[in-house]
Amino acid sequence: MLNLPRRPRRNRRTAAIRELTQETTLSVSNLIYPMFILEGTGLRSEIKSMPGIHRFSLDTLLEELKEVTDLGIRSICLFPNYPEDKKDKTATESYREGTLYLKALSEIKNKYPDLTLMTDVAMDPYSSDGHDGYVENGEIINDTTLEILGKMAVAQAKAGADILGPSDMMDGRVGYLRALLDDEGHTNVGIMAYTAKYASAFYGPFRDALDSAPRFGDKKTYQMSPANAREALVEAQLDWEEGADFLMVKPALSYLDIIKLLDDSFDIPIAAYNVSGEYAMIKAAAQNGWIEGERAMLEVLTSIRRAGAKAILTYFAKEVAQVQNG
Numbered sequence: 001m002l003n004l005p006r007r008p009r010r011n012r013r014t015a016a017i018r019e020l021t022q023e024t025t026l027s028v029s030n031l032i033y034p035m036f037i038l039e040g041t042g043l044r045s046e047i048k049s050m051p052g053i054h055r056f057s058l059d060t061l062l063e064e065l066k067e068v069t070d071l072g073i074r075s076i077c078l079f080p081n082y083p084e085d086k087k088d089k090t091a092t093e094s095y096r097e098g099t100l101y102l103k104a105l106s107e108i109k110n111k112y113p114d115l116t117l118m119t120d121v122a123m124d125p126y127s128s129d130g131h132d133g134y135v136e137n138g139e140i141i142n143d144t145t146l147e148i149l150g151k152m153a154v155a156q157a158k159a160g161a162d163i164l165g166p167s168d169m170m171d172g173r174v175g176y177l178r179a180l181l182d183d184e185g186h187t188n189v190g191i192m193a194y195t196a197k198y199a200s201a202f203y204g205p206f207r208d209a210l211d212s213a214p215r216f217g218d219k220k221t222y223q224m225s226p227a228n229a230r231e232a233l234v235e236a237q238l239d240w241e242e243g244a245d246f247l248m249v250k251p252a253l254s255y256l257d258i259i260k261l262l263d264d265s266f267d268i269p270i271a272a273y274n275v276s277g278e279y280a281m282i283k284a285a286a287q288n289g290w291i292e293g294e295r296a297m298l299e300v301l302t303s304i305r306r307a308g309a310k311a312i313l314t315y316f317a318k319e320v321a322q323v324q325n326g
């Protein structure tokens with residue numbers, strides 16, 4: 001025998017020992033399920049580039065939520081798909097009383113009061129320019145955008161949102177929204193800041209889902225460069241100071257180092273968004289028989305948890321729940 005007093009394989013010998021020594025766990029309670037709503041009734045249309053994910057009209061969404069909550073999923077994040085004729089330069093539809101999204105929030109909250117309801121605060125689903133901010137002569141104007149986001153945020157809080165998700169990457173928005181929410185008495189409504197949101201190729205399927213691709217240019221003047229890590233610390237410091245309740249990193253997989261960096265540096269929960277393109281890659285490879293989809297899903301989500309994310313927004317939420325419920 002070789003003299004090897006330390007043999008790490010001993011702790012991998014049986015399934016029970018492997019479980020005893022497991023460092024990271026993945027549970028449905030860590031997951032937030034992003035869902036899409038569109039106008040109409042009786043609709044349930046699959047998004048081509050996101051197999052298994054649908055856009056629902058309000059009635060079918062409420063039905064679907066029965067299944068989602070029965071599976072043990074306790075948090076969702078809702079995104080709206082609006083037709084072109086409802087979009088304009090100032091995203092007025094985003095805060096108009098009675099608009100689909102706000103109506104959906106209050107009906108969901110009514111029917112499922114225990115469900116944590118997260119929202120999207122950004123102009124792109126309502127913007128005729130397809131940008132997250134207000135556009136003037138081809139430029140995204142930061143401070144004008146904040147005023148629009150503020151109206152949107154207060155309207156969502158009134159409609160019953162639990163956590164607002166500003167996904168726009170404008171400067172100062174967390175503090176601006178926090179102050180406005182507090183002024184209006186919504187001190188219990190939380191903010192999950194999209195802190196380090198990168199200008200990523202992995203949002204493609206999501207933009208298909210919402211028909212929200214930018215009509216000109218790209219999002220590089222507000223979303224971060226994939227080459228940067230230290231800049232994420234600057235964003236995180238600001239969001240922390242401005243009152244964010246969670247710091248989010250998006251996408252997740254190419255940015256595990258950023259998740260770890262923020263988790264090491266800040267004492268508030270870190271979230272990660274396992275985005276549409278990351279979902280689509282696994283689905284496509286699995287459908288081709290090139291990888292085992294279920295194992296790949298669990299491996300990816302566990303790695304995001306291992307990197308330091310407490311909460312994960314993922315289109316896999318239902319499947320994880322199905323696997324874990326046996």
Ligand code: PBG
Nearest residue numbers: 122124167202203206275276277
């Ligand atoms: C934009 C927004 C995007 C996502 C959520 N909110 C993409 C974008 O910047 O165009 C992407 C989510 C995903 O890809 O799953 N406010």
